[in-house]
Amino acid sequence: MLVSLLPQEVQLFRHNGFVKLPTQFSLERVKALKAVISQNIDQAVEPVVRQNDRIIRISNLWSRGRIFRESIASDEILDPLEKLLGSNIEFVLNRHNHVYLRDRSSTHSLEPHRDVMHWSRTIVTVLVYLEDTNVENGCTYVVPGSHHLPDLLNFADQEHLRKIVQEQCIPVPMSAGEMLAIDSMIIHSAGRNQTDGTRMSMTLGYHSVDELSPVENSKRILVRGRRIYRGNEVN
C-alpha cells in the first residue's frame, strides 16, 4: 500500500513551499525511463533544446509515449498530490513537461527563479530525480518560504534578491527515484554540475481542476478525478 502525505507534511509544504514526497519510483521504472529518454535524445526526437550542439532538454513528455504518461499519472505522484491539490487534478502541458540532462556545461535554470508570476495562479511542480543529485552534480536549491514573498522578482533593487538567495538558499540532495514537490512560486534553481557525470530529472506541473472555468483547456490533461464546474449560474 502506498504511503501518502501526513497533515503535518501538507502544513510544511504550505509553510516552506516544498516537501519531499514519501513515495518514490522503483529503480526499474527509473531505468526504463532513462532508457527511453536516451533513445529520444540519440534520435533527437523533437521538441528538444540544445546547448553547444548537445541536447540538454527533451520537452512535451506527455506525447512521447506510454511510460511517460504512466509515470505522470502514477499513484506514486498523484496519491500524495491529492493531499495538496484535492481529488481533481490536471497535468499542465505548457509549463515544464520536460526532462533535463545536465552536465558541466549546462546553464539552464541556474538562475534563481519562480515558475509562475502570481500566487493566485500557482502550480505544484514535481521534480522527479532519475539520478542521485547532490551539491557536486547540481541538486535543486530552494529559498524556504520564499513563495510567500511579495514582488520579490520585481524589486527595482535586485541586490535584495541576490542577498536573499546568497544567504538563504539551501541545497536539497535527492536520490534516484525520489521526488520533490514545490509550490512554483518558491524561488529555486538547479545547482551547477561540477562533475564529469550527468544529472537527469523530470519536471512536471500539476493544477487542481479550475472549478470556475466552463470550457475545457487544451493545455491541461485530467489525470485524476473529474472536471467540475461550480460557476454561480449553475448553483
Ligand SMILES: O=C(O)CCC(=O)C(=O)O
Ligand atoms: O532541476 C531543477 O533542480 C530545477 C528545475 C527548474 O527550475 C525548471 O525546470 O524550471
